[in-house]
Amino acid sequence: MKKVSIQFKLNGVLRQLKAAPNDTLLELLRDKLGVKSPKTGCDRGDCGTCTVFMDGRTVRACLVLAPEADGREITTLEAISKNPSPLQKEFAKRNSFQCGFCAPGIVLSATELLKKNKRPTREEIQEAIAGNLCRCTGYTPIIEAIEAVAGKRGA
């Protein structure tokens, strides 16, 4: 398949590369650009482990084709973690994650929620991270950390 030239800003830096039109943004990030926080889980939009910000909104990188990323601004957990947010500190303090495979996606989904909604209810938190599957924790320590940052007490 003929490769196409694409460019996008990745964590503030302009990146230019050639990609097959059916390469996914997830493949570009992990395999060509060495960005490992977005994980390959289901590879079909179900698990949320590949979540990144595209133009400030969360997307599933496994569902974004390379040409769709052209001209966009992509932000991954690597950029956010240079200066850990109160949310990340709260997750760490509470040991909210076990294996951590889901963590990058959940951090980005929760970050997006708290940007839009400073005082989300438990239901709104559950809804915001519903697309991010976690096999380890039962979600309670994750939700409680988000609630704590939002100024609420956990259950």
Ligand code: FES
């Ligand atoms: S790997 Fe993208 S949603 Fe599961």
Ligand code: FES
């Ligand atoms: S901590 Fe293991 S999948 Fe969430």
